[in-house]
Amino acid sequence: MPKVSEQYRKERRREIMSAVLKCFARKGIKATSITDIITESGLSAGAIYGHFGNKEELVLFVVSEVFDLLGEETGTNEPSAEVPHPAQLIRGVLARIRTEIGNPALLLQIWGEAVTEPKVRELFNRVYGVLSKQFSSRASLWFQEHGLSEAEADRRAAQLMPLLIGVGQGYMIQSTLIDSFDDQAYFESFENLLSQP
Template identity: 45%
Template sequence: MPKVTEEYRVARRDEIAEAALRAFRRKGFQATSMAEIIAESGLSAGAIYGHYASKDAIIVDVASRVVGNRILDVERLAERDPLPAPPTIPRVLVRGMLDAIGNPAIMLQLWGEGVTDPAVRTLAFDVIVRLRDALARYTSLWHQRTHGTPPDDADALAAEQVPLLIAAVQGFVVQSAMVPDFDAEAYLTSVEKYLPR
């Protein structure tokens, strides 16, 4: 039997994660069964379980990928000159999230699971830490380049402002999922207008 390469394993996990994400977009994390993920992937149950021990493991991986791509979005913004102001970042993160998962209520479901499921809570915490660190680097850099703020002072400003940027994205997710007449464009425009620069 030929040896399976690491590249093959990674490609197969990517294939499974993409199939799971398509299924999650339709029904959400918890309403999607393993049978539906297996059917969506076109693979056997053994192939799926050879890469993921459970549906929760798939959820954790998919959510990590979605957030990892949003961190890449922030890092790409940091390559621009001039840098966009930090209050514009929530719009970038929201658009990327919507492109990836479709319905933002899926993230709200994930957070709800984190209240009772320690593995999901750990994931949510890790995700927030990774996003917070990327936003802090970006915001500090923006203050240094835009206002000539010394690095230590820029870091301190970033530490104060980043929780507001994260809260803006979380607020979008909650309100878009729960408020029937939520105006996404007005919300993001207000974030850009009123968050500190």
């Protein structure tokens, strides 16, 4: 039997993940069965179980991949580039979510899992730490560009960081549950609050 390459395994796992995300979006995490995933993916049960031992393993893999997406570096490291407004950091993360997993409502389900599942909670806390460092660093640069000393900018950024992440979480909740939600007005109101550092 020919050896399966690591690239092939990664591609197949991503294919399975895509099917899982569609099922979760349609039925929810708890209600989705392995049979649903097999049907959605078009793969055999053997193909699924060749990569994941059970549904719990599969859920943890998908959650980990989604959280890794959230924790990817935001913004740009180009020295000549303008440092984005802190609200743009959140917009960048949300844009990646929409591109990679579609409706951000899926994250609400994952957060629900984190309440009762220790492994999911651990993943959540890991990505929260990564985002905290990223947002604090970039917000500090933005404050410095607007006239604050490095020490004061760091202090303001540390104060702002929980709010930045909260704005992103609030966006996902409101955009999912409120029919009249205004995307543009939401971010404009936040930008206005920070217009004078």
